[in-house]
Amino acid sequence: MVRVFDDHAPRFFVQVIYGTSQKTDQLRSGEFLITRQEAAAFRLSGLSYPTKFNARNSIELPYNDDWFRPPPKAPHGPIPKLGVLHPSLLPRVRAAFEAASR
Numbered sequence: 001m002v003r004v005f006d007d008h009a010p011r012f013f014v015q016v017i018y019g020t021s022q023k024t025d026q027l028r029s030g031e032f033l034i035t036r037q038e039a040a041a042f043r044l045s046g047l048s049y050p051t052k053f054n055a056r057n058s059i060e061l062p063y064n065d066d067w068f069r070p071p072p073k074a075p076h077g078p079i080p081k082l083g084v085l086h087p088s089l090l091p092r093v094r095a096a097f098e099a100a101s102r
Contacts, residue, residue, distance in 0.1 A: 002058060011062065018057035021049035030056040030100035032092045046075075046083025055093075055100035 003015040024033055035050040036042050042050075061067045068080035076082075085093065 004063070005060065011064075013060045014063050014068075015058050015060050017053050017055055018059075019051045019053040021051050024050045024052050027052060028054075030054060030096050032089070032096040034089065038086070038088070041086035041089050044083055044086045046081075053093075053096070055096040 002017055005013040005015070007013075024035070027033055031052050031054050033050065033052045034042055034045050034047060045051075070076075070078050070080050071082055
C-alpha cells in the first residue's frame with residue numbers, strides 16, 4: 001500500500017503498487033527488490049518469496065473485504081496486514097518512486 005485516500009470517508013481507497021516474484025534478476029527503472037539475503041527486511045515484510053515492486057504500476061482500490069481481508073492465521077490481528085517495510089529499504093523505495101515520476 002502506497003497511499004490512503006479518505007476523500008469519500010467513511011469509504012476509503014488505497015493506492016497499491018504491483019509486486020511479483022517472477023524475473024527478480026531483472027530490475028528496471030522504477031522497480032525495487034526485497035530478497036531473503038536482507039534477512040531482517042525480508043522477515044519483517046511478511047513476503048514468502050523474493051519480490052520486486054514496480055512504482056510505475058499502481059492502482060487505487062477500495063479498502064474493503066473484496067480486496068483486503070486478514071490473511072490466514074492473522075499474525076497482526078484482524079487487519080489485512082502481511083508485514084511492513086523495513087527502514088533500511090527506504091532509500092531504494094524512494095529511488096524507485098523518483099525514477100517512476102520522471
